Every structure is written in structure tokens, then in C-alpha cells.
Amino acid sequence: MYSRPGLEPRDRQLVTLGMLTALGGCEPQLDVHIKASLNVGLTPQEIIEALLHSAVYCGFPRALNATFTAKKVFAERGLMAMAQS
Numbered sequence: 001m002y003s004r005p006g007l008e009p010r011d012r013q014l015v016t017l018g019m020l021t022a023l024g025g026c027e028p029q030l031d032v033h034i035k036a037s038l039n040v041g042l043t044p045q046e047i048i049e050a051l052l053h054s055a056v057y058c059g060f061p062r063a064l065n066a067t068f069t070a071k072k073v074f075a076e077r078g079l080m081a082m083a084q085s
Contacts, residue, residue: 013037014050021051021066022058030066034073044070044079 002012016033020026037047047070055063074080 009040010037010042013040013042014046017047017050017066018054021054021062024058024062024065027065027069030069031073034070038073038077038079044074 002009007015013033013036017030017037020030020033034047038044048067051063051066051070054066071080
């Protein structure tokens, strides 16, 4: 799926983050895909915005759980300052 033409890797990761957030209970998979998102060039700010944008469609509890997972990944990578700007 990830090698198909039509979407850039960063766009695929944004879609994946939104879907995993909407599903809820997917924090281990979100951890993996947040790391992958950073690896393909998404910034911490873009990731947080995408997760918070999901709240409108899937609810705040799921979006907040996803955001907490992202902040854990950012802390592991020393990116917390970037996530808060």
C-alpha cells in the first residue's frame, strides 16, 4: 500500500494518523505511524494539527489520546519544544 503511486509518503501518513485516531484504541499503531510521519518530513506541529483536526469528526477523547501518544514520541526524540511552538 505504501509504494502505490498517487500520494506522497507524508500525505499517506496524514491519512493514516487520521484513521487510527478515528478508530480509537490504536495507540501502539499511532506510535509507529507518528514516528514514520516524522521520518517522511512531517513536523511535530503538522502532526498535532492533524490529530486535533480529527477531534471535529471523531471526538475529543480519541483526538486527545492520539495527541498524548504523539507527545510521548516527541519527548523520546527530544522534539517537545518544537511541538509546543
